[in-house]
Amino acid sequence: MILKSNILVIDDDREMRNSLKDLLTSGGFQVEVISSAQQALEKLRQQQFDVILCDVRMPNMSGLELQKALQPISKVPIVLMSAHGDISMAVSAVQDGAYTFLEKPFDPRRLLGVLSNAAKLNHLTLNNDRLKDRLSKLSGLDKILIGESEPIQRLRNDVFDLSHLDSNVLITGETGTGKELVAHGLHDLGGRASEPFITLNCVALAPAQFEEALFGLADGTPGYLDRANGGTLFFDELGAIPLSLQPKLLRVIETKEFTPVGSTEAKKSDFRIISAANEKLESAVANGEFRQDLFFRLNTVMINLPPLRTRGDDISLLYTHFLNHFANSYEIDVPVSTAEDFSALMSHDWPGNVRELRNVCERRVLMARRGGGSFASALSGVVEGGETYPDTLREAVAAFESQLIARAIKSCDGKMDEAAHILGIGRRTLNEKIVKLGLNKNDILEKM
CATH class of the missing domain: 1.10.10 (Arc Repressor Mutant, subunit A)
Structure with missing residues (x-):
């Protein structure tokens, strides 16, 4: 059920109050009307509203005076209206924090549109305040795997439970879902946390160099297995391990023994293996491009990371986190988010997942640092006018x-x-x- 936006109307003219109540109610708003600014101050201490619609000229306390009185105690957008307004009054009202200024008589459709947008902005502001409060209270695993959706809560529970085991773990998921973050979480929360966490990106090594890099050399040059002794060896992009080397790796996993290239003496290493792969690895196994026995040896436990598009409840939280993080890094104020920004944020499919959202937030902050930009332009990488926006x-x-x-x-x-x-x-x-x-x-x- 969609809740109606709650509007407080303040006007000392009874006919105008009744007319506005009828119009706004028919427009889908929940409306409460009162006759004075003093009543409004008391009402706002007791009840929450999404927008205040207030006449300027009223006895005892004007709408402009009410606006100033509310600034320390309320962030609710205020829309001012007057039959006697002029340009200087309108400019002064907006500069003092009013959402906008309407001159009577006004177009009913314009009034409804203004109030609707003001209500959306208020909802977004309240949501951001709640998210900032939540982020400030995060610690430990919550700060690594940010989110409150059911998939991310299950993921945090899995990581916490598995961190205390020594079983091999295979992490799968789309690009940008945070596989290395999860691997670090498994290591940092477990009994090997004080020992090395060694990352081997399998794509970064040429097949001819893979064996030397993994096993080390007879002259004492340590390989990844040596360096991971006591800690965790993280195979990133697991599917890129050369097929010819996979039988040797399988034996190492089973015996924890290996022989450096050019040597005849076996060495021992105590390590835990965590691997990461995209969702195409099972197809590689089926096609004979990756050994099935090695696959089964490495996937004692499997963790599949959810794509961001299935974590709708987390997108706003991550957006707020990254925007604040980069604003702090680049030493600027956090860019103001509009209702249109929020709509674009939630309607985007995020094919690049959390990594894409992080990059868009950094781009948005860099644009703001140069005095412009919007969330839409940060998302597309194009500024108004069609020019590609080079960040750095x-x-x-x-x-x-x-x-x-x-x-x-x-x-x-x-x-x-x-x-x-x-x-x-x-x-x-x-x-x-x-x-x-x-x-x-x-x-x-x-x-x-």
Whole structure:
């Protein structure tokens, strides 16, 4: 059931009060009318309203005086009206904090539209205040995995329960859902928290270098298994582990023993494995591109992260968190959010999930830092007038690199060694850039 917006009408003219009550009630509002500003002050101490509609010229206390009296005690938008208004009065009223100023006689449709927008703004302001209060009270796992929706509450419970075990965990989910955050949570809350958390991004390593990087060298150069001793080894982008190396890794997981490349002496390492993969890994197993026995060894426990579009209740909370975080980082006031911003926020599908929302919030703050922008322009990356809005030199360079790399991969039909040669960089450097820029070779090739 949708609750009606609650309007307080203040006017010393009885006919005007009754007329406004009939009009606003027929327009879908819940209306209460009173005859003086003094009554309004008492009423507002007892009851919450979404908008105040107030006449300017009234005996004892005018609407402008009421507006000033309310500023320390109420954030409810006030719409002022007068039959004797002029431009200077209107400007003064708005500068002092009034939502807007209407001159009698006014168009009924315009009045209804103004009150509706003012009510939406009040709801958004109250919602943001509640979210800020909630965020200020977050701690521990709540601060890592922010949200109150049922999926995120279940996720926090799972992370807390599994953190105290030593079982291997496979985290799956769409890009940008926070798989590494969950992996850190599993480590930081468990018995290995004081030991290393070592991340191996499997996409960033060329297949020829993978074995050396994982097992280390005979000359004593430590590999990832050595470095993770006592702690956690996190395999990010698990599906990129070379198929030829998977049997060796399976044996290491079972025995906790490995032999550095070029050596004949086995070494031991006590580690817990947490892995992350996108939802295509099971297809890779079915197609023989990833060993089924290794898959089963690593997915003792599986955690599937919900996409942001299924967490509608959390979007506002995350938006408020990121907006405040970046405003603080860039040392500016938090940009004011409008009802239109909130509507765009909730209607967007968020294909890039939490990572996309975070980036949009940073872009919005950077636009505000330059004195402009809106949530819609931050979402599209385009300012009014159609010009692409470059946030930083770093982002401009990243966009240029992404275009060059995508073009090279397409021209080589996905042959990464050839693409690296065309770009004039090493294969490992290319892999590192692909990871850093968030590119996906399969996605690039599908767009050919």
